[in-house]
Amino acid sequence: xxxxxxxxxxxxxxxxxxxxxxxxxxxxxxxxxxxxxxxxxxxxxxxxxxxxxxxxxxxxxxxxxxxxxxxxxxxxxxxxxxxxxxxxxxxxxxxxxxxxxxxxxxxxxxxxxxxxxxxxxxxxxxxxxxxxxxxxxxxxxxxxxxxxxxxxxxxxxxxxxxxxxxxxxxxxxxxxxxxxxxxxxxxxxxxxxxxxxxxxxxxxxxxxxxxxxxxxxxxxxxxxxxxxxxxxxxxxxxxxxxxxxxxxxxxxxxxxxxxxxxxxxxxxxxxxxxxxxxxxxxxxxxxxxxxxxxxxxxxxxxxx
Amino acid sequence: xxxxxxxxxxxxxxxxxxxxxxxxxxxxxxxxxxxxxxxxxxxxxxxxxxxxxxxxxxxxxxxxxxxxxxxxxxxxxxxxxxxxxxxxxxxxxxxxxxxxxxxxxxxxxxxxxxxxxxxxxxxxxxxxxxxxxxxxxxxxxxxxxxxxxxxxxxxxxxxxxxxxxxxxxxxxxxxxxxxxxxxxxxxxxxxxxxxxxxxxxxxxxxxxxxxxxxxxxxxxxxxxxxxxxxxxxxxxxxxxxxxxxxxxxxxxxxxxxxxxxxxxxxxxxxxxxxxxxxxxxxxxxxxxxxxxxxxxxxxxxxxxxxxxxxxxxxxxxxxxxxxxxxxxxxxxxxxxxxxxxxxxxxxxxxxxxxxxxxxxxxxxxxxxxxxxxxxxxxxxxxxxxxxxxxxxxxxxxxxxxxxxxxxxxxxxxxxxxxxxxxxxxxxxxxxxxxxxxxxxxxxxxxxxxxxxxxxxxxxxxxxxxxxxxxxxxxxxxxxxxxxxxxxxxxxxxxxxxxxxxxxxxxxxxxxxxxxxxxxxxxxxxxxxxxx
Numbered sequence: 020x021x022x023x024x025x026x027x028x029x030x031x032x033x034x035x036x037x038x039x040x041x042x043x044x045x046x047x048x049x050x051x052x053x054x055x056x057x058x059x060x061x062x063x064x065x066x067x068x069x070x071x072x073x074x075x076x077x078x079x080x081x082x083x084x085x086x087x088x089x090x091x092x093x094x095x096x097x098x099x100x101x102x103x104x105x106x107x108x109x110x111x112x113x114x115x116x117x118x119x120x121x122x123x124x125x126x127x128x129x130x131x132x133x134x135x136x137x138x139x140x141x142x143x144x145x146x147x148x149x150x151x152x153x154x155x156x157x158x159x160x161x162x163x164x165x166x167x168x169x170x171x172x173x174x175x176x177x178x179x180x181x182x183x184x185x186x187x188x189x190x191x192x193x194x195x196x197x198x199x200x201x202x203x204x205x206x207x208x209x210x211x212x213x214x215x216x217x218x219x220x221x222x223x224x225x226x227x228x229x230x231x232x233x234x235x236x237x238x239x240x241x242x243x244x245x246x247x248x249x250x251x252x253x254x255x256x257x258x259x260x261x262x263x264x265x266x267x268x269x270x271x272x273x274x275x276x277x278x279x280x281x282x283x284x285x286x287x288x289x290x291x292x293x294x295x296x297x298x299x300x301x302x303x304x305x306x307x308x309x310x311x312x313x314x315x316x317x318x319x320x321x322x323x
Numbered sequence: 324x325x326x327x328x329x330x331x332x333x334x335x336x337x338x339x340x341x342x343x344x345x346x347x348x349x350x351x352x353x354x355x356x357x358x359x360x361x362x363x364x365x366x367x368x369x370x371x372x373x374x375x376x377x378x379x380x381x382x383x384x385x386x387x388x389x390x391x392x393x394x395x396x397x398x399x400x401x402x403x404x405x406x407x408x409x410x411x412x413x414x415x416x417x418x419x420x421x422x423x424x425x426x427x428x429x430x431x432x433x434x435x436x437x438x439x440x441x442x443x444x445x446x447x448x449x450x451x452x453x454x455x456x457x458x459x460x461x462x463x464x465x466x467x468x469x470x471x472x473x474x475x476x477x478x479x480x481x482x483x484x485x486x487x488x489x490x491x492x493x494x495x496x497x498x499x500x501x502x503x504x505x506x507x508x509x510x511x512x513x514x515x516x517x518x519x520x521x522x523x524x525x526x527x528x529x530x531x532x533x534x535x536x537x538x539x540x541x542x543x544x545x546x547x548x549x550x551x552x553x554x555x556x557x558x559x560x561x562x563x564x565x566x567x568x569x570x571x572x573x574x575x576x577x578x579x580x581x582x583x584x585x586x587x588x589x590x591x592x593x594x595x596x597x598x599x600x601x602x603x604x605x606x607x608x609x610x611x612x613x614x615x616x617x618x619x620x621x622x623x624x625x626x627x628x629x630x631x632x633x634x635x636x637x638x639x640x641x642x643x644x645x646x647x648x649x650x651x652x653x654x655x656x657x658x659x660x661x662x663x664x665x666x667x668x669x670x671x672x673x674x675x676x677x678x679x680x681x682x683x684x685x686x687x688x689x690x691x692x693x694x695x696x697x698x699x700x701x702x703x704x705x706x707x708x709x710x711x712x713x714x715x716x717x718x719x720x721x722x723x724x725x726x727x728x729x730x731x732x733x734x735x736x737x738x739x740x741x742x743x744x745x746x747x748x749x750x751x752x753x754x755x756x757x758x759x760x761x762x763x764x765x766x767x768x769x770x771x772x773x774x775x776x777x778x779x780x781x782x783x784x785x786x787x788x789x790x791x792x793x794x795x796x797x798x799x800x801x802x803x804x805x806x807x808x809x810x811x812x813x814x815x816x817x818x819x820x821x822x823x824x825x826x827x828x829x830x831x832x833x834x835x836x837x838x839x840x841x842x843x844x845x846x847x848x849x850x851x852x853x854x
Binding site: 020022025072124125141142143144145146147148149151152156159160162163166167170171174175178211212214215218219221222223225226227229230233234237257258260261264265267268269270271272273274275276278279280281283284287288291 | 371379381515516674675676677678679680681682684685688689692693695696697699700701703704707708710711712713743744746747750751753754755757758761762765768769772787790791794795796797798799800801802803804805806808809810811813814817818821
């Protein structure tokens with residue numbers, strides 16, 4: 020079976036301007052969303068705070084939960100539904116970056132039990148992160164991303180040439196910023212698992228880019244007389260089948276995770292879903308055409 | 324048979340056998356002879372899957388320092404009394420230093436001598452003489468300070484470990500993290516609040532004399548006599564849950580502490596109310612006898628963490644070194660109090676920096692959903708590969724199953740923890756592991772199109788795809804490794820399964836599938852390639 024015919028020849032390079040404009044628009048939308056919402060929304064992992072997940076055995080509306088917690092007069096308290104509708108499961112989060120966090124979850128538990136009876140609910144999950152740890156985790160998250168990017172750049176530089184590396188990294192910045200924008204638009208908080216998902220997207224996107232670059236390098240050797248833009252275009256077409264199939268199989272499992280993996284991992288799966296789509300798009304349409312742009316900016320006298 | 328092919332087959336079979344050995348304990352109930360001879364580690368589930376509590380504590384080591392200096396203050400006072408050196412005030416001042424004022428310069432020599440002989444670890448930092456009053460600022464040596472802080476953390480860790488052992492939690496993790504942090508993981512905890520109370524309590528037991536001669540109301544208004552302090556007793560009514568507060572004026576001096584305890588256990592009085600019976604060691608018993616003897620008719624307050632539990636009147640000298648702590652406890656509270664007293668006090672208070680608790684039902688849900696998504700996602704890929712690449716797709720599917728086997732076995736062998744993001748990592752590996760085979764197959768198809776024989780096409784497909792596969796996987800591996808380095812808890816689990824999965828996929832997708840193709844194409848001499 021073949022989904023993509025072997026003799027396919029789409030002119031990717033010819034449309035580079037349109038594609039770049041499209042990407043720029045997406046990046047702009049991301050930026051606008053980030054600006055409107057006042058930057059990234061951090062989860063309690065990075066900001067410090069308390070999260071309590073409760074499940075009621077009887078039907079309890081979200082407003083009832085809010086009223087029950089009003090008496091505690093906690094600043095920055097938010098209640099949201101968790102999981103499927105009618106699951107009577109709620110996520111109560113509060114950001115408290117200063118003062119005592121200990122006992123917060125107990126207070127909430129007591130207030131809810133007081134209002135709805137002690138056997139009517141189950142506390143399924145409690146997370147409390149102090150501001151100090153939040154700061155630590157934020158630092159670690161940034162370090163993980165920075166070192167990964169650096170590591171990949173060095174690897175690509177070593178295995179290929181700098182122009183491939185720069186293309187790949189620009190591509191990554193493109194992928195990450197659009198994914199972050201999507202998170203911002205969907206109002207998802209940035210937590211540790213999201214960072215893990217972002218790094219996976221980064222790894223995946225580079226992986227894709229490398230496979231195309233590899234083909235370009237191979238074809239450069241074979242057709243040393245050809246024009247670079249033709250070689251690049253041919254390479255993208257040759258690998259297109261693989262790119263689509265792998266994106267397809269990876270998306271299959273991520274979709275399974277997104278719909279079946281449960282609420283805890285939902286945001287993680289969402290990030291992967293968006294990121295892998297963007298990553299696949301960018302490695303086809305952005306990273307390799309960037310080689311041509313690079314070539315125009317810094318023309319090489321003698322090409323290997 | 325081709326020698327090379329033979330060796331590769333042996334290698335694959337060996338890996339399968341070893342993997343099965345490591346996986347066996349997690350899948351079957353094994354006889355005891357197995358466990359003594361072969362690996363018996365099971366795949367351990369993270370707290371997010373089996374439920375439990377994760378706690379990160381910070382030991383306030385500075386407090387240990389000021390506590391030590393407070394003790395030194397009272398020791399220096401005692402010594403100066405003994406040596407008859409007149410002094411005005413001795414107290415702890417900022418930076419955990421000691422301020423001593425000697426009233427006459429005639430005692431300068433004697434004081435220096437006393438200091439040298441009795442308190443060799445104190446250093447003279449400053450010296451001032453004015454109107455015959457000599458003021459010394461004394462401090463601990465910096466290496467002593469460092470040692471005290473380190474000791475506070477180590478001792479705290481040990482004490483907490485003892486408490487948890489007595490509380491009875493299976494397979495707890497208690498580790499020092501960084502300079503002054505303690506990481507605790509308690510799987511399967513049902514009552515997190517009780518566990519936190521037990522772990523976080525400083526449990527400093529002190530005995531002090533109640534000052535009944537002075538008017539307590541005057542003291543409450545702010546006119547507290549020197550060397551005295553006000554502490555409260557808080558008692559919770561078992562039925563109504565209301566707390567009543569009572570104030571006590573106490574002499575600041577601590578006469579005896581929990582350090583001299585040998586045992587603490589729960590007993591019941593004639594009203595069937597639980598109390599904690601404690602027994603002192605020989606030194607403690609001697610001290611207790613002296614204290615009770617000297618303070619007959621006075622009240623002796625029993626204080627835990629600056630909370631007065633009871634203050635019975637001393638009727639007579641008590642010898643034998645036994646005492647009891649009553650405080651209107653529930654049996655569980657009394658039991659926990661006995662545990663913390665037996666395990667000893669924390670040298671410095673601890674603060675909770677991070678707490679994550681997952682209920683058991685939540686964990687089960689996560690496991691169920693995780694397995695469900697692996698099954699469905701995996702099946703979808705298997706079916707797709709079969710349809711798209713026919714028999715070759717089946718070969719890739721075999722490699723995929725083998726890959727899963729290796730991941731699971733490696734988790735057990737390395738005693739890594741499987742977390743919910745870890746399951747996601749496995750799932751992602753499935754998606755990406757087929758990538759290697761997709762690359763090879765696409766290449767092989769290209770070779771076939773140029774009119775090469777199946778055998779030559781496979782040869783070409785593998786050799787051309789190999790470098791690409793390596794390059795591509797190494798970059799994802801770089802991301803996974805840094806994630807492992809900087810990630811914590813569940814995220815580390817993700818990095819672990821992703822790393823193992825990627826490495827395993829290199830083996831299964833490149834080596835294993837190749838052996839199968841080689842077998843059919845060169846031994847069985849298949850003329851057509853189903854791809």
